[in-house]
Amino acid sequence: MTVELDETRVAAARRVFAEEPRVEVVHGDSFDELAQRAPFDLLFADGGSQPAAIVDLLRIGGRLVNDDVTPVNLLPADSPYREHDPKRELFFGDPRLVAAEAVLPDLHNSLLVGTRVR
Ligand SMILES: C[S@@+](CC[C@H](N)C(=O)[O-])C[C@H]1O[C@@H](n2cnc3c(N)ncnc32)[C@H](O)[C@@H]1O
Structure with missing residues (x-):
């Protein structure tokens, strides 16, 4: 997974990984998002x-x-x-x-x- 604050970059990353189901692109603050999925x-x-x-x-x-x-x-x-x-x-x-x-x-x-x- 990757976490990004900037919406434009989130959209670009989602386009790049559109065919790759193993990659999750999350829009948000990395600490909030990662803490929910740690370790x-x-x-x-x-x-x-x-x-x-x-x-x-x-x-x-x-x-x-x-x-x-x-x-x-x-x-x-x-x-x-x-x-x-x-x-x-x-x-x-x-x-x-x-x-x-x-x-x-x-x-x-x-x-x-x-x-x-x-
Ligand atoms: C050096 S850029 C890297 C962008 C992208 N990973 C790349 O390699 O092209 C750093 C990125 O971190 C994002 N960023 C900064 N603080 C963040 C946070 N707390 N949570 C998520 N993304 C953050 C910024 O919006 C910026 O796009």
Whole structure:
């Protein structure tokens, strides 16, 4: 399933998956909608920084993935993310997650992957 707030994007996603009965496209707030269906084996969080409560929605052994993360060495010297980076703080700071950062082959984007271990 995928959850999206924006109606135009919901309609576009429904068109893309019209022939795929395994994919449910839900219009609404991800936390409200996902909480009703938890726990999950995989959550791909594509809507920006996530609160720690997203980890509650994972099964033990389940994975949280976040894309479009700028590798630290590409952050400008004065970037506020050097001091306070909500995405990395969740993945590497939440004691329930064991996490890794994978820099993609373009060297300009990272993926954060966290496995819920407790
Ligand atoms: C980076 S865009 C990704 C859009 C799409 N998944 C894609 O890959 O093309 C982030 C999307 O998250 C949606 N979004 C932000 N907060 C949300 C929330 N709380 N619940 C559901 N969708 C949300 C935005 O409307 C936006 O379309």
